[in-house]
Amino acid sequence: MKKISLVIFAAGLSSRFGRPKLLEEIGGKKIIEILFEKVAVIPFFKKYIVVRENDQMIKSIIPGEFIILENPHPQSGMSESVKIGIRSAFENSDGVMMIPGDQPLVTVKHLKDVINEFESSEYGIVATSCDNEIRNPAIFSIRYYKDLMEISGDSGGRGLFEKYKNDLKTVELDDCRMLEDLDYPDDLFKLKNLYNILGKGGPAHIPNTDIDNVSFVSALKLFSETPWKKINSVRVFAGKSSGLISAENVTSPIDYPSYRKSAMDGYAIDSVIFDSTEKFPIPLRIVGRVTAGKTEIKLENHDECVEIFTGGEIPAHADCVIKYEDAKRHGNIIKIGRMFKKGENIVEVGEDFRKDNLILKSGEIIRPAHISALSECMIKTVNVFKKIRISVISTGDELYGSGISGKIPDSTQPLLVNWLNKNYMVGIGRGICKDDVEEIKNRVVECSRDSDIIVITGGSGKSDHDLVRKALDKISKPVFNGVRIKPGKTITLYDMDGIPVFSISGLPVAALISLIHFINLFVEIMTGYREDNKIPGTLEAQISSNPSNTTIYIAMVEKDENGYRINPLPGKISGKISALLAGNAYIVIAEGKHIYKKGDFLEAYKGEW
Structure with a gap:
């Protein structure tokens, strides 16, 4: 058996995060502690960790089986930590596995798969691959000691993957989200959500939890903890990426x-x-002319000048630009009537962007300004998440178009499909099914071939006439059956091989209101994008909650000189499209006994329907 040692790199400066990121907590444990727990069950020959010199906070939680190595020059980049680590780890080892300290989601199974591949093959490098990218965790053979000692900068050992690709074996990762790391503060929320799904090796459902008629909070938790199929990314031309969600940090x-x-x-x-x-x-005296772009012209004497146009390169020995209107010209001579300062009317090198400046964050909606910045920085393509495809199926013999004798128009499907149609998401109308278990089942199976989420409207109750649950029980497993929420209490969620399948009310407003939070949460979990749709304001009328339900009100929000005024609409709204036309927001009041009076301050959510 080959002797394989481990090196964890924990000497980073966390400069982009702003504070020691490895000490942040996820699920009640520090990020680095999660990684310690996972590698503890793997029989490495020796375990090393590279930390910053005098980093007592990290040192105090390092398990005793680790050999601590100090990096006195962490500002030199990852390469310095790599050299310190392998210099010690290769003393008696056949190979060294390298893992960054901020990858708490990587599973024990994957680490073992990489080790088994290295032990059972003759390859000198075994690394992780995902979406055609080769990454750590990786194991390097002793024969690459010299190469690793010669790396520089912040590249780690990645440069060797391409250089020695004929001696490289990769182990495909089941889910690329396992390699999510922590660079910026906004990444922490995404990492916490993913940890519930991936970090523990599977869903974190509480055993024997009753999934019938759950609270709204419990429903959101169950949804977030279910391991849904990931949304893949694709590289597109930057100029065509507006409105999509970035799948990478771009510098x-x-x-x-x-x-x-x-x-x-x-x-x-x-x-x-x-x-x-x-x-x-x-x-x-005018001695030359510079249009937009670079120039070889330079000033030889102080009494010379160069005519220049916007965007033209400043000639050598020149240090300010005089506007046309601040000079009088006679032939090739200009006369200046006031003093000018060094640097006036000049755009300096890197004034807009410095090399390695962050232009676009992963999980951020790409806006026109991003595209302009990408163009300036000569970035032609960007990695984005594919549009999330959501199919909507209507059910019911009573609906016009069902093929039976239906006379009722289907107003719910077009509402949902068009609400779902955003730049990063596609709503797809999949027609109407009769009240027939086999027809509903077959339509769902058909939709599952090209959908990330499936939504079925109508037939979501528990009566003998409501057949959606019977159809879904044949092809999927329930996550929750009904939620204590008004309107929309019949909303039910199934897991169909990693695809969320929602059964919701056939009433349009109840359908939309009950679905909104789950769709937004899905987008956030899959891409990291969190929509900022809260509106803080003052309540214009008293509202109360049902002690046993989460209550949702449609509201009209208007702004005046004192801020936002939130006016809840009275009456039942489940089936009233007119309520959506009259309101532009909604209020969520948690279950329990709550009374909010006129003048109270609370938050509403933008409707955008």
Whole structure:
């Protein structure tokens, strides 16, 4: 058996995160402690951890079986930690597994799979692959000691994957989200959600939990803890990415601008002329002309200037630009009537973006400004999440178009489909099914071939006439059956091989209101994008909750000089489209005895329906 040692890298400066990220807590445990627990069950030959010099907080929680190595120069990048780690780990080992300390989601199974592949093959490098990308965790053979000792910067050992691809074996990761790491504070919320799904090796359902008629809070928790199929990413042209969700952090590969340029049309001069004269106007001779772009022209003497246009490179020996209207021109001579400062009307190198500046965060909606920035920084493509495809099926013999004798128009499906149609999401109308178990089942199976979520309206109750649950019981397993929420209490969720299948009310408003939170939560879990749709305001009328249900009100929110005013609409709303036309927001009041009076301050959610 080969001797394989482990090196965990925990010496990063956490400069982008702003505080020691490995000490953040997920599920009541520090991130680095989660990784310690996972590697504890694997029989490594020796275990090492590289930390910053004098990092007592990390050192105090490192298990005793680890050999602690200190990195006195963490600012030198990942390569310095790699060299420190392998210098010790390769003393008596055949291979070394390298793991970053901020990957708490990687599973014990995957680590063992990488180790088994290294032990059973003759490959010198065994690494993790996912979505055509090769990553850590990886094991390097002793024969790559010299190569690893020669790396530089922040690349770690990744450069060796391509260089020695003929001696590389990869182990495919079942779910790329296992490699999510922690770079920015906003990443923490996403990591916590994913930990519930992936970090423990599977769903975190509480044994023997009653899944019938659950609370709204419990329903959201059960939904977030179910291991749904991931949403894959795809690389697209940056100019076509507006409105999609970024699947990667994008940094500038260059300084922009890459050269000093003029901010306007005028004349480039050397401001030193103002240090030697008090006489105005000062005459300068025009010795060249610079249009947009770079130039070889330079000023040879202080009494010279260059005509320049917006975007043109500032000539050598020039340090400010005079607007046309601040100079008088006679042939090739201009006269300046006031003093100018060094740097005036000049855009300096990197003034817009410095190399390695963050342009776009993973989980962020790509806006036109992002696309402009990507263009400036010469980034042609960006990795985005594929649009989330949500199929909507209506059921009921009573619906017009069911093929029976239905006379009632189906107003629910078009409402949901069009609400779901966003830049990053696609709502797909899949027609009407009769009240027939086999027809409903077959339609759901058909939709599952190209859908990320399936929504079925109507037939969601428990009577003999409501057949949706009977159909879904044949092809999927329930996550919860009914939620204590009004309107929309019949909402039920099934897991069909990793695809969420919702059975919801056939009444349009009840259907939409009960579904909104789950769709938004799904988007957040899968992509990291969290919609900021809360509106804090003052209540215009008294409302109360049902002690046994979460209650939802449609409301009209308007803004005046004192802020937002939230006016809840009276009456039952489950089937009233007019309520959606009259309101632009909704209020969620948790179950329990709650009374909110006029003038109370609370939060509403944007409706956008």
